[in-house]
Amino acid sequence: MVPVDSFRPRSLMHRRLVCFAVACLILGNAWIPLANAATGRQSEGSDASPVGEQVPTFTLPNAYGKPVSLTDFEGKECAAIVFLGTECPLAKLYGPRLNDLQEEFGDRGLQVIGINSNKQDSLTELAAYVHRHEIAFPMLKDKGNVVADAMKAERTPEVFLIDANRVVRYHGRIDDQYGVGYARDKKTRSDLAIAVEELLAGKPISQPKTEAVGCHIGRTKQVAEQGEITYTKHIAPIFNSRCVTCHREGEIAPFTLTSYDDTQGWEDTILEVIGNNRMPPWSANPAHGEFANDARLSEQEKKSIEQWVDGGMPEGDPSDLPEPPVFTSGWQIDEPDQIIQMRDKPFDVPAEGVVDYQRFVIDPGWDEDKYVVACEARPQNRAVVHHILVYVIPPGGRDIDLRKVLVGYAPGSTPVDLDDGVAIHAEAGSKLLFEMHYTPNGTAQSDLSYIGVKFTDKANVKKELEGAIAVETKFRIPPGKSDHVVTAKHTVRRDVELLGMTPHMHLRGKAFRYTAHFPDGKEEILLDVPAYDFNWQMKYILKEPRKLPRGTVVHCRAVFDNSEYNLSNPDPSKTVGWGDQSWNEMMIGFMDVVKAD
Known part of the structure; x- marks a missing residue:
């Protein structure tokens, strides 16, 4: 379902620190330039293709420092040279898949060769990557990104399939299952495997070029000693407030941003994701409503980061460095009265693929009515827990009440911590449904998440926190339809204060809008999400509560994209x-x- 942030009904000015998480990748090391090709970087959007160009031999150290030469593989029918990295999600997911490719075609003459050109990845980190993902093919270090420059490699993972004469016959992605911002349930085209099969069979490559998607390779650049914009004085405060909640050790983000050294090699990726507003994640149209948890970078913050990168990324005076943010290692709420696990044993998360929602029903043993004033969901394994949502199942009920969300977790969210006599009421005999969303990270994991709950006496409760929904369940989205509209409405039966809104759709969700139709005939757009993103299902917390008088009708309008152009669409034919x-x-x-x- 939906990750739910917490709020204080009368203290909505808390700010949610938001992940700067990026679904991207990395790799690389050094050599002799491509024959018949100019050295240096390929400009973004260039039509130049390496297909048909010859790769001369090169020698690079492997993950353990031993030199490995391209000539060591003479006699092979072909080689897949793949630029990879140690921290980005796609490189973690595709490393094991390249193992499978080597096993499938190795006896027929294929050799997979991994190259890491990232300046931020050391040999030690490369060796850890090889060990963690059980990489069975050579992983080489391209120090100074000489090989990457010569081959005009830009991203990770990026494939160059060469024949026995070292001529590039295929260039692009491995397959179409994973990309930036989407993950299909299964691949629909195994581009590299098809190219290898065709090459080994002596056939022309049917599709010699595809687009490689992922992070920019972290290239070695000249760093300025001084500059008007420095990391310590200008950039660290931005990263501390916007990014490091998720981009720190042990969190779900793919790399850390807690120090100056952490930023080196990621600058091109950072500029890209803030330039197209992928990061920090925030989808609300600024023309409608003001929100307490608005995660957007200001134009000045964006400009400062751009100027810093363009100015050579100077570190600055260490005395200007702000105090790092302090993150709670224990409970953020007061010591809970009860701790409830999602099940009696851990759930196993596979190394790759798509893990759909897991649902576990738990009996918390509530033999009397409970009034919850604080609740915190805690992932046991933050590296793979995308979000947690805990619903209350009424006594004797078999289905969840969509209006009765107890607590949720998403990277950067805060716990439920109510005040001013507000509480969540759960009837005696209620059960809890844990809804878990996991994100595989390339290594098999396990998780046993849990919640902590604090109660109060009924006598202390002045108001109950309530949920309201506008929902439509009887819809059919036609195959191939790119803009199918579904509407629903909720009629307000008594005067209420609206605190926040959470639109919810799945992989075909495209846009969502809330519009209030007031009894006096006026209309107001409460929230407009023109580019809904299933990966970032957010609660939009109003900066100030909005009074909705009795008789107000809240209309919700959802747009779905069931076409082939929606890269997240599991099957546009259904x-x-x-x-x-x-x-x-x-x-x-x-x-x-x-x-x-």
């Missing part, structure tokens, strides 16, 4: 209806309200 898993769809406009004073 008609899609309501369902729990992400290959089905949902249309829900969640709202958090309390009774108006």
Whole structure:
């Protein structure tokens, strides 16, 4: 379902530190330039293709410092030279897949060769990557990105398939399952495997070039000693407030940004994701509503980062460095009255693929009505837990009440911590449903997440925190339809204060809008999300509560893209209806309200 952030009904000015997480990749080391090709970087968007060019021999150290030459593989029918990295998600996912390719075609004459050209990846880190992912092919270090420059490699993973004469016959991606911002349930085209099969069979390559997607290779650049914009004085405060909640050790983000050294090699990727507004993740149209947890970088912050990179990324005076943010290692709420695990044993998360929502029903043993004033969801394994959502199942009920969300977790979120006599009411005999969303990171993992709950007496409760929804379950999205509209509405039965909204769709979700139609005939767009992203399902917390008088009708309008142009679409040939898993769809406009004073 949806990751839910917490709030204080009368203290909405808390700020949610938001992940700067990027679904991207990295690799590289040094050699002799391509024959018949100019050395240096290939400009973005260039039509120049290396297909048909010859790769001369080169010698690079492997992960353990031993020199390995391209001539060592003479006699092989072909070689797949793949630029990889140690920290980015796609490189972690595709490393084991390249093992499979080597095993499948090795006896027929293929040799996979990995190259890491990232200046931020040391030999020690490269060796750890090889060990962790059980890489069975040579992994070489391209110090100074000489080989990457000569081959005009830009991203990781990026493939150059060469024949026995070292001529590039295929260039691009490995397959189409994973990309930046999407992950299909399964690949629909194994581009590299098809090219290898055709090459070994003596056939022309049917599709010799595809687009390689991922992070920029972290190239070695001249760093300025001084500059008007420095890391210590200008950039560290931005990263501390916007990024390091997720980009720190042990969190779900693919690399850390807690020090100056951490930033080196990631500058091109950072500029790209802030330039196209992928990071920090925030999808609300700024023309409608003001939100307490608005994660957007200001134009000045963007400009400062751009100027810093363009100015050579000077470190600056160490005395200007701000105090690093302090993150709670224990409970963020007061010591809980009860700790509840999601199940009695850990759940195994595979190394790769798509793990759909896992649901576990737990009996918390509540034999009397409970009034919850604080609740915190804690992932046991933050590296793979994308989000947690915990619902209350009413006594005797078999289904969840979509309006009764107890707590949620997503990277950067804060716990539920209510004040001013507000509480969440759970009836005696209620059960809890843990809904878990996992993101494989290239290594098999396990997780046993849990929540902590604090209660109060009924006598202390002045208001109950309530959920409201606009929901439509009886819809059918036609195959191939790129802009199918589904609407729903919620009628306000008594005066309430609206605190936040969470639009929810699955992989075909495209856009979502909340519009209030007031009893006096006026209309107001409460929230507009023109580019909905399943990977970042956010709660939008209003900067100030919005009073909705009795008789107000909140209309929700969702747009779905079931076409082939939606890269996250599991199957554009199918008609899609309501369902729990992400290959089905949902249309829900969640709202958090309390009774108006």
